[in-house]
Amino acid sequence: MVDDPTKQRLIEAAGEEFAARGFEGATIRSISKRAGTNIAAVNYHFGDKEGLYAAALIEAHRCGQQEGDETEVTDAPPAEMIRRFIHRFITNIKRDAAGSWQTAMMHREMIEPTKAADILVRESIRPRFERLRAAVAALCPDADDRRVNALSFSIVGQCLHYKVAHPISVRLIGDDAYKSLDVEFITEHISRFCLAALGVAAPFGAGERESLDAGEEARCTGSR
Helix, strand or coil: CCCCHHHHHHHHHHHHHHHHHHHHHCCHHHHHHHHCCCHHHHHHHHCCHHHHHHHHHHHHHHHCCCCCHHHCCCCCCHHHHHHHHHHHHHHHHHHCCCCCHHHHHHHHHHHCCCCHHHHHHHHHHHHHHHHHHHHHHHHCCCCCHHHHHHHHHHHHHHHHHHHHCHHHHHHHHCHHHHHCCCHHHHHHHHHHHHHHHCCCCCCCCHHHHHHHHHHHHHHHHHHC
């Protein structure tokens, strides 16, 4: 959070305006009016409209993060690091307040990135993604950068599904069924799915296939 109350009011007002109107549609005048400040305050605290937008975007992303994200343990085994990444990602998605300006602004930025996306990626998103890539690379030492990138994006993509496809998913399976897909269940599901693909966990159905194979072998032995 920002300590200066005027600066914080401007960020909140800007976030609401940018979320509703986009970068081009929002004006410094309307933001200042909403914040109860003068236009000079924007220039004083943020330099210009782009600076204010970047500050509001970073605040929107910060509000969507789980407390303790920046102090995560980084000395866990690679498989555990991947599981923690997924758990944190899904937790943030589930706690995301639908209808908030923070959510709306992040959605806008994902669809129509601005120059501020470079700042957001550099300061917040890239460090987490690099930790994920390192864990994937450790589990796949023979994979080149292209493969590591694709594997990492596969993990991110499965997590993002529960954010971007939420409205359609609820309509597909119903609200109660979707709510049953809680943080722990989704974390376990995606973790096992990804780690099985990486060759460090048993695939889904492996236990059932082993039982079927054992039963078939017993029947064949008994018929001899």
